[in-house]
Amino acid sequence: MKLAMFNRIMSNHRGLPLLFPLIAVLVLATLETHVSSTTIGLWMLAVICVWIEIAVFAFRYYSGRLSSDAKKLTTSLTVRYLNANIVWSAMLLIFWSPDNASQDFFLLLLFVAHLSVATATTAYEWRIYLACTMPITGAIVTACLQSNESIYLGVGALVVLVYLFMLAVTKQVIAQGESAISLRLEHDDLIRDLAKAKAQSDSALKEAEAANSQLTISERRFRALVDHAFDGIGIISDDGRIQFATETVARMFDATPEQLIGYRVDHLATPEFRPEVQDALGTLLAKAGNTASMSGWAETFSGRKIWIETTARNMLHDESVNGMVLNVRDATARMSADSELKMHLSVLEKLATGTTMPEVLSELTSAMEEQKPGMRASILLLDEESTLRYGSAPSLPPLYKDIFDGMLANEESGPCGIAASTGEPVIVTDTSNHPIFADRQDLVAKMEIGAVWSFPVKSRDGRVLGSVAMIYRTPRAPSDSDLTFINGAAKLAAVAIERRRAEQRLAEALRTAEIANHSKSQFLANMSHELRTPLNAIIGFSEMIREEMFGPIGTPEYIEYIGDIHSSGRHLLELINDILDISKIEAGQFEIDETWSDLKILARWSADLVRPRAQENQVTLVIDIADNIPQAYVDERAVKQIMLNLLSNATKFTPAGGDVTLSARLADDHDLILSVTDTGIGIEPHLIAKVMEPFGQAEGPMARSHGGTGLGLPITKSLAEIHGGTLILESEPGVGTTVTVRMPAWRTTREGPDQHTDDQAQVAAQ
Incomplete structure (x- = not known):
């Protein structure tokens, strides 16, 4: 109640903060005064300040920043209006002039008008009303008494009587205001409910109209989507006849929706898939809400076969459907x-x-x-x-x-x-x-x-x-x-x-090549005796002639020729031996005879055979056998050939003044390491793979000058592998070459041969 009365006063006084300063400016412009301009300026400044403060208060109130406590709000506004009216009442003291009756009369009219306006706008709250009227009334009475003129004394008495009447009127206004507000508050809920009901009714009407319009649009959209969707929709009755079909379904079967109505759905399937469709219909009819999926070939009205995928649901219990709904898809292209x-x-x-x-x-x-x-x-x-x-x-x-x-x-x-x-x-x-x-x-x-x-x-x-x-x-x-x-x-x-x-x-070409290769290797292996016998005879007879076993030859030149025959024959024998060895290895006829052998003795024997050529080429031959090298379970002839081939190659391709070193040691994992290192011409990196192949030779003048079959390294590699080992060649042109043969550790242990017989036999066979 108090808050509603306060709100009326605030509403009535919205324009006062602007009105009173304007009136003060008008008074300054039209009335005369005997006070100093400083006093007038201070008064004008006070008027503006108090009304600005009231305007700020009103702004804060309407923006919701003040408390909603009616008592606190009334007290705050009362204090502000009291200050404003006290400042405003000072106008009589500043502009009252006994010598200017018209000016004094104007001031009295202005203040009486103020009382009337205050009564009309603030007669809803006693404190605010008194704050707005008592300073003005007091100022009028005081001014009239100070004039000592009978007319002004009468005016003063009249103002007092009028003010008392205004107080009585204010009392009635307050009572009527409270009664009206009370009545309004009592009917507020009803009015609010009626307004809300009317708003809801209007809103419901609009929503119904919008829904009806949207329903029409949705129905058209749904029909368009259904008739032009990739999947078709159909409804069939409990006896399997089509009740409804979209345009999509009709297009699938090269028909119109009217042609499909009444058609049995199982008759659309090809004969082999018809039982599956009938079983699916039985599953659907077994219980309301049942679903089923089926796929198979169907025949269209034009005789085409299409692959159909269908899902169906029993909605016979739904009165709006009263059938079984099918979702049909033509999956022929995907199928x-x-x-x-x-x-x-x-x-x-x-x-x-x-x-x-x-x-x-x-x-x-x-x-x-x-x-x-x-x-x-x-x-x-x-x-x-x-x-x-x-x-x-x-x-x-x-x-x-x-x-x-x-x-x-x-x-x-x-x-x-x-x-x-x-x-x-x-x-x-x-x-x-x-x-x-x-x-x-x-x-x-x-x-x-x-x-x-x-x-x-x-x-x-x-x-x-x-x-x-x-x-x-x-x-x-x-x-x-x-x-x-x-x-x-x-x-x-x-x-x-x-x-x-x-x-x-x-496959035929491989078989032919394998047969030819096997025949070649078998032929060379079988020709061992026939090739060696005549060469042995040539070499033997040339040795007898060269040594003049049966007397002097007579002519010195013959001795030289016979020496050439002997060296050529021995060289040819070496070449043939290499060819026969590689042929035996390829044919799987190379057999090894393993015994416990002293590697130091085998190394010295091999070095002794190569040493004459090394001395002839001015190459230093070094044998470096570690003291902890035990006996090895190997084929002595094969190991001698390994050492001899590596030493011969190293001596052949090492220039005068170079070194060739044969070494043997045990690796950290106890593997047996045999290596031959030289300071010869070396091999280009891209030729290393070539020299490891049968009949492959490195290029260059020095390599060509020594000739040979190119079988030394391949034979050595094969002999190392027969022993379960490996051969690695490392070389740098102009620096030298190192060839390393690595044999497994079991060949230097007494348990080795028994445990690795099978592996050894398999490697030898390969």
């Missing part, structure tokens, strides 16, 4: 793509696993038939004599193979033979009236051939490898997708045929 991909993957998998060509072709034709229900596939091959060979036709009768296997591919061999002979597709949509089958109607009837589409199978270079055919029992023209499918099958067949024929040719 074809998936099946074709599956077909390609299955054929490629067969090729990758080494399956025979007949099995690969059978897999391809079976996959083709699975993707095209009712179709029978055939693949015929074409050999080099242009003769057809049976590839695969799993669903055709045996008569098909009997007819075409061995037939010459020409104009008389039917669509498959014509496609293979000409390299062009042959499409026969109806065998009953096609010229190719004019004289073969009996054969067509026996094999139930109504249509034949045959494509040639071509290799990457354009050669015709055969033909692939799609055969139907009834007349049929191929669609674009059918032609794409058979063309893809022909390309896949070409890959399979080319791959298998290439593998067959490669």
Whole structure:
């Protein structure tokens, strides 16, 4: 109540902070005064300040920054209006002039008007009313008494009487205001509820109109979406008949929605899938709310076969539906793509696993038939004599193979033979009236051939490898997708045929090469005695002549010639021995005789054989055998040959003044390490692999000047591997070469031979 009364006063006084300063300016401009300008300035400043403060108070009140406590608000406003009216009452003291009756009368009128306005605007709260009227009333009475004139004394008395009357009026105004506010507060809830109800009613009406409009739009949008959606929607009755079908469903089956109404849904499925549809309908009808999914081939009204995927829900219990709702999708394109991909993957998998060509072709034709229900596939091959060979036709009768296997591919061999002979597709949509089958109607009837589409199978270079055919029992023209499918099958067949024929040719070439290589190695191994015998005789007789075993030769030149014969024969023997050794190793006839051997003795023996050549070439030969080297379980002859080959090579390719070192030691893991290091010419990095191959030699003048077969290192490597070891060659041109042979640790332990006999035998065999 108090807050409502206070709010009325604040509403009535909204313009006062601006009005009173304007009146003060008007008074200054029109009235005369005897006080100093300083006093007037201070008064004017006080007027402006007090009303600015009241304006700030009003702003804070209306912006909600002040407390809603009515008592505190009334007290604050009372103090502010009391200050403002005290300052305003000083106007009489400043501008009252006994010598100017008209000016004094104007001031009295101004203040009486102030009392009237204050009574009309603040007569809702006693404290605020008294703060606004008592200073003014007191100022008027004081001014009238100071004038000592009878008229002003009468005016003063009249003002007092009027003020008392105003107090009585104010009391009544306050009582009426409180009564009115009380009544309004009592009916506020009712008025608010009525206003709220009317607003809700208006809002509900607008919402209903908007909803109705939106419903119409939604219905049109829903119909457009349903009729043009990728998936179709249908409703069937409890007896399996179509009650409703969208345009999408009708387009799938090459029909109109009207044609589908009343049609049994299981009759749309092909005969082989019809039982599955009937089982799904039984599942749906078993219980309200049941769902079922089914997929399979269906036949359209135009005779096309399409792959349909359907989900259904029993909504017979829903009065708004009263049926079973179906969501239908034509998945023929995806099914074809998936099946074709599956077909390609299955054929490629067969090729990758080494399956025979007949099995690969059978897999391809079976996959083709699975993707095209009712179709029978055939693949015929074409050999080099242009003769057809049976590839695969799993669903055709045996008569098909009997007819075409061995037939010459020409104009008389039917669509498959014509496609293979000409390299062009042959499409026969109806065998009953096609010229190719004019004289073969009996054969067509026996094999139930109504249509034949045959494509040639071509290799990457354009050669015709055969033909692939799609055969139907009834007349049929191929669609674009059918032609794409058979063309893809022909390309896949070409890959399979080319791959298998290439593998067959490669296998035959490998067998031929293996036979030739084995024959070569066997021949050289068997020629050991025949090659060595004459050379031994040449060398033996030349030695007898050179040593003049039976007397002097007579002519000195003969001695020189005989020496040449002897050295050439020995060199030839070394070459042949190397060739025979590598041949025996390759033929698997190199047998090793292992015994416990002293490596120091073997090293000295090998060094003694090489030392004359080393001295002749002015090369220093160093033997460095570690003291802790034990005996080794090896083939003495093979190890001697390893050391001898490495020392001979190092001595041969080391210039005068160089060093060759033969060393033997045990590695940290107790492996046996044999190495030969020289300070020779070295080998280029890109030639290291070449010199490790049989008959491979490094290039360069010094290498060519020494000749040889190039078998020393390969033989040494093979002998090391026969012992279960490895050979590593490290070289730097102009610095030298190090060849390291590493043999397993068990060859230097007494337990080794028994534990590694099997491994050793296997390595020797390899």
